[in-house]
Amino acid sequence: MDILEKIVADKRKEVELRKALIPTSQLEQSVLFERPTVSLANNLRNSASGIIAEHKRRSPSKSIINNSLNVQDVAKGYEDAGVCGMSVLTDGKYFGGSLDDLLTARASCNLPLLRKEFIIDEYQILEAKAYGADVILLIAAILTRNEIKQFSEFAKSLHLDVLLEVHNEEELHKSVMPSLDMLGVNNRNLKTFEVSLETSKLLSTIIPDDFVKVSESGISNIKAIKELQPYGYQGFLIGENFMKTDNPGESATQFIKEIEL
Numbered sequence: 001m002d003i004l005e006k007i008v009a010d011k012r013k014e015v016e017l018r019k020a021l022i023p024t025s026q027l028e029q030s031v032l033f034e035r036p037t038v039s040l041a042n043n044l045r046n047s048a049s050g051i052i053a054e055h056k057r058r059s060p061s062k063s064i065i066n067n068s069l070n071v072q073d074v075a076k077g078y079e080d081a082g083v084c085g086m087s088v089l090t091d092g093k094y095f096g097g098s099l100d101d102l103l104t105a106r107a108s109c110n111l112p113l114l115r116k117e118f119i120i121d122e123y124q125i126l127e128a129k130a131y132g133a134d135v136i137l138l139i140a141a142i143l144t145r146n147e148i149k150q151f152s153e154f155a156k157s158l159h160l161d162v163l164l165e166v167h168n169e170e171e172l173h174k175s176v177m178p179s180l181d182m183l184g185v186n187n188r189n190l191k192t193f194e195v196s197l198e199t200s201k202l203l204s205t206i207i208p209d210d211f212v213k214v215s216e217s218g219i220s221n222i223k224a225i226k227e228l229q230p231y232g233y234q235g236f237l238i239g240e241n242f243m244k245t246d247n248p249g250e251s252a253t254q255f256i257k258e259i260e261l
């Protein structure tokens, strides 16, 4: 079993346990269910920097990134920096995140929030909405075309944006459909953890123009952004480069200043 299969197997068990404890009717009673969502795709279309900044304490590839920050400061810092949106890891076992992190981020800023999670069940989309997300991530590598269709249409019915993540041509061809808002190319192979910006460059030509293109992972300098912009990328998902510092908001501020120069 590779790491991705292991994560998904654990996730299926976790979701079954959560479902047994909190019925969907209870999720739907969250006051956040009535909150009008903010579109990350629209923000990216109208931005010069296109930065989506992530909150990530650790990862299976890097173990600890930063354990001494609080979500509130990070969210406020990113908002002050002028990022387009914030991504919040909610997986506990492999990334040290939680739905509580999402809720705290929601309470701390007005940015569109992406629930960064391995979604394999509609229940997790209801959770995303109930804990204040504006956007969900769907990962093509772990879903069938039918699931992508079902989950993305369900998310749209809740007024959530959908970011679909691919890593190769086959995943892209399997996934393209009108219920997606953004297409993300993960520069990191989730099975081997190898990172290459070439993945974004290669796939850019076959992503239809109606989707906002997002390049994800392994972006650690302005040069990478400048290199990817000519390929049509309008969004850049950055985690570790900000989170490894003592003040991710300040790092994001410097980063955006440099892009706009």
Ligand SMILES: O=P(O)(O)OC[C@@H](O)[C@@H](O)c1c[nH]c2ccccc12
Binding pocket: 054, 056, 116, 117, 139, 165, 186, 216, 217, 218, 219, 237, 238, 239, 240, 241
């Ligand atoms: O920390 P990085 O290399 O800047 O990467 C951020 C983000 O792209 C990465 O965390 C990510 C992309 N796709 C994912 C899917 C699940 C978990 C995490 C991810």
